[in-house]
Amino acid sequence: GAMRQLPYFCRGEVVKGFGRGSKELGIPTANFSDQVVESFPSDIPTGIYYGWACVGNGDVHKMVLSIGWNPFYKNIKKSVETHIIHTFKEDFYGEILSIVITGYIRPEKNFDSLDALISAIQEDIEEAKRQLDLPEHLKLKEDNFFHLPEGKIVNNC
Secondary structure, three states: OOOOOOEEEEEEEEEEEOOEEEEEEHOOOOOHHHHHHHHOOOOOOOOEEEEEEEEOOOOEEEEEEEEEHHHOOOOOOOOEEEOOOOOOOOOOOEEEEEEEEEEEEEOOOOOOOOHHHHHHHHHHHHHHHHHHHHHHHHHHHOOHHHOOOOOOOOOOO
């Protein structure tokens, strides 16, 4: 099932998404380029996941990740969007985002309203925070994957 591929390590450049995460939802997300999204195993189930994320050579933070078609917005293209549970002062388009997906929260579903979607995301965030404090997930925060050799930043999912 969803867990067989996990933990899943991925790194890639952050590109401009639909621009609605921050504006409509108050929940900014970082989008990977299509190239990175296409490199994901096609049998990873869509849905909401949690794990660790690091921008450039910055600190490692908890994150929630959505893989899917975003039924609420009727997307035609699969997207992988990472919400890092941390407040950043500015956008990080063009930076390299490194993530480790450690667990699965729930399948993707449609929502009747923006409010319902927002409250589901808030619950996902709380669940991610709880799970990531467990020792088996916490240890991945220290993974060498996050320690990039200086100047050696490559795109490799």
